[in-house]
Amino acid sequence: MxxxxxxxxxxxxxxxxxxxxxxxxxxxxxxxxxxxxxxxxxxxxxxxxxxxxxxxxxxxxxxxxxxxxxxxxxxxxxxxxxxxxxxxxxxxxxxxxxxxxxxxxxxxxEAIALGGWARGTAQDAAELGRALSAGPSGTLREDAPGQAADSTREPQAKEGSSGGSGHWIVPLVDARRGQAYTALFGAEAGMMPERLEPDGIRLMSVWTEQLSGLLEALAPEDRPSGVWFVGETALHEPAAEALRPLLGDALHLIPYELxxxxxxxxxxxxxxxxxxxxxxxxxxxxxxxxxxxxxxxxxx
Missing domain, CATH: 3.30.420.40 (ATPase, nucleotide binding domain)
Known part of the structure; x- marks a missing residue:
């Protein structure tokens, strides 16, 4: 051949x-x-x-x-x-x-989201790789990788992509002054994450308020079964913990290096x-x- x-x-x-x-x-x-x-x-x-x-x-x-x-x-x-x-x-x-x-x-x-979530949930890289070789799983929104987010607009998760047994992944890279480079992904076990919000630099206090509002707008049975902040979480733990009253044990903070x-x-x-x-x-x-x-x- x-x-x-x-x-x-x-x-x-x-x-x-x-x-x-x-x-x-x-x-x-x-x-x-x-x-x-x-x-x-x-x-x-x-x-x-x-x-x-x-x-x-x-x-x-x-x-x-x-x-x-x-x-x-x-x-x-x-x-x-x-x-x-x-x-x-x-x-x-x-x-x-x-x-x-x-x-x-x-x-x-996206790579940090995948790696941090996989570590937190003990996902098997080989399993995800086999799924990819059979055909790319999930749906990638057609935002270019370089497109920045408008941090002033409310997040708009896709209908049906985040409820029930699904997970939300929030990757974090510290950007100083209370800001982080971040995004939002939805995920299911054994599948690659699906982008819900584009990459951008966001003030963490505002970002978690937006995420809280989005979660509160969902019926309890439609909320994600886990919300995972992954990456450079240490400096932004207080902002993420603001979601604890709403999420309880469904909130996870996973320090992670790509x-x-x-x-x-x-x-x-x-x-x-x-x-x-x-x-x-x-x-x-x-x-x-x-x-x-x-x-x-x-x-x-």
Whole structure:
């Protein structure tokens, strides 16, 4: 079987190199049809540029996959660290261009949501991978990964997507001054999360009030059986705990650092849903100006 036939036929998602550097965790994975062949996870806050290329090489070597055997590059575009997201996206674009491969920008928050929820519920990555190889599960709303949220509007969860046995996942990456990069996903056991609200930077006190209002608007039997705040939860625990009177034991806070497995599965899903991004136009999802740029604008 020749490589071209494998690319277009038997390997639906093919061999995907996926990585993310938008948080303190440097996460790399090599995937094949939803299966994790190898991963590398390094806590390298503010120093991703020194380790990323080496970690990619180590993961490929461990997987026994040469760069020429890859079918695509998936990269977390943030939101998160301004510099970190830029490092990953620049590296992904360079590799995709040099190897003539499609590049897939994915939401870092989606990967954090998946990984944190999977840890909290003891979900099996292999099971989710098999579901992906059979066909992408769940429905991905057609928001581009770089689309920022309007933090002033009320969340609008999809009808029928969150009630009863379902779960809500709220990924968190600290954005300082009481803010977090966050989003909202719905999930069912054995399935990939479904986006309910786009990525954005939100004031946590306002965000939890909005979530509370949305929950109160649901009949008790239609409320999610679990609401999971995952990721950088420590600084935002008081805001999340404001939902405790409403949710009781259904509220869960799971500290979590992104791992290669989950950026790999998120990238695999993205590769199976629609075509790649324009390698020249792909940009990080900053959601706000970098502090240096904001200062420059204020000075003007």
């Amino acid at each position: 020749n490589q071209e036939h494998e690319r277009n036929g038997d390997r639906a998602q093919g061999r995907i190199l996926a990585f993310d550097t938008s948080t303190s965790s440097l996460a790399v994975a090599v995937m094949e049809n939803g299966k994790v062949l190898a991963e590398r996870n390094i806590h390298a806050e503010r120093n991703h540029s020194a380790y990323l290329v080496e970690a990619i090489g180590e993961a490929l070597a461990a997987a026994g996959v040469a760069k020429a055997e890859l079918d695509g590059i998936a990269v977390g575009v943030g939101p998160g660290s301004y510099t970190g997201a830029r490092i990953a996206v620049t590296t992904a674009k360079t590799l995709a261009w040099a190897l003539s491969l499609p590049v897939y920008g994915v939401s870092s928050l 791992e290669g497995t989950w950026i790999g599965l998120t990238g695999t899903r993205r590769a199976g849903l629609r075509g790649g991004d324009d390698v020249h136009a792909l940009e990080p999802n900053y959601t706000q100006l970098a502090e240096a740029e904001a200062k420059r604008l204020r000075e003007r």
